[in-house]
Amino acid sequence: MAYEPRIASALSGATRGQLAYWRRQKLLVPEVSATRPVLYSFRDLIALRTFVYLREERPLQTIRRALDKLREIGETDHLSRYRLVAQGRRSIALVQDAGDGAVDLVEKPGQQLTVIKLGDMLRAFPLGEIEIPSLAHPRRRISVNPSVRRGYPVVAGTRVAFDLVAGLVRDGVPPEAVKEYYPGVTAAAARDAASFADYVDQAPERTAA
Structure with missing residues (x-):
């Protein structure tokens, strides 16, 4: 499965x-293709959501230090495998498998910590004035499932890509009439x-670091 930057x-x-900045800085290089066409994997999406969540609370340099420490302690799997959380005032912690403790990666590397806050990267979470949607259901009736059309967003319960339906609505087809083209798509799903x-087209641009 692969996702274009949009x-x-x-x-x-x-x-x-x-x-683009994170690719250049080697912070998160897409595993499918890092050159044109740039393509991200589903695992990359999870790692990116972690980056975005942490970036709201920690400067990029702190995130970089945490990633460097991960490599130093021999953790070289894809970033989607790790649960990283903002901890205390300045640190970032790696949540342990048991889920009831964590290891400091920045302020006192290696020190055992108690997890205070954990953002679930698959759920919706606030980012400034907008809300980043759930990864599995970016809209109630839109689904992202790696086993369906290689993870491309589709109308839930179907294999119909969201943009095909959106294109019809934008061309003037009433949501109630979309089922004439795709019988499994309800008016609510079309909306x-x-x-x-x-949302895809109008997501606001923010600082690129």
Whole structure:
């Protein structure tokens, strides 16, 4: 499965400028393709959402230090495998498998910590004045499932890509009439597809670092 930057941005909350900057800085290089066409994996999306969530509370340099420490202690798996949380006033912690403790990666590397806050990267979370949607359901009737159309957003319960439905609505087809083209797509699902398409196209650009 692969996601172009436009979709990766919408599903992760990172701006396209941030995606490009993080690629150049080798902070998160897409595992499918880092050159044109740039393509991100589903695992990349999870890692990107972690970056975005942490970036709201920690400077980029702190995130970089945490990633460097991960490598120093021999943790070299894909970043989506790790649960990183903002801890205390300045630190970032790696949540342990048991889920009831964590290891400091920045202020006192290696020190055992008690987890105070954990953002679930698959759920919706606030980012400034907007809300980054749930990864599995960016809209109630829109689904992102790695086993369906390689993870491309579709109308839930179907294999119909969201942008095909949104295109019909934008061309003037009433949501109630979309089922004439795609029988499995309800009017409510058509409205959700159009809403998500608007979000993809209009997601605000923020600072690219």
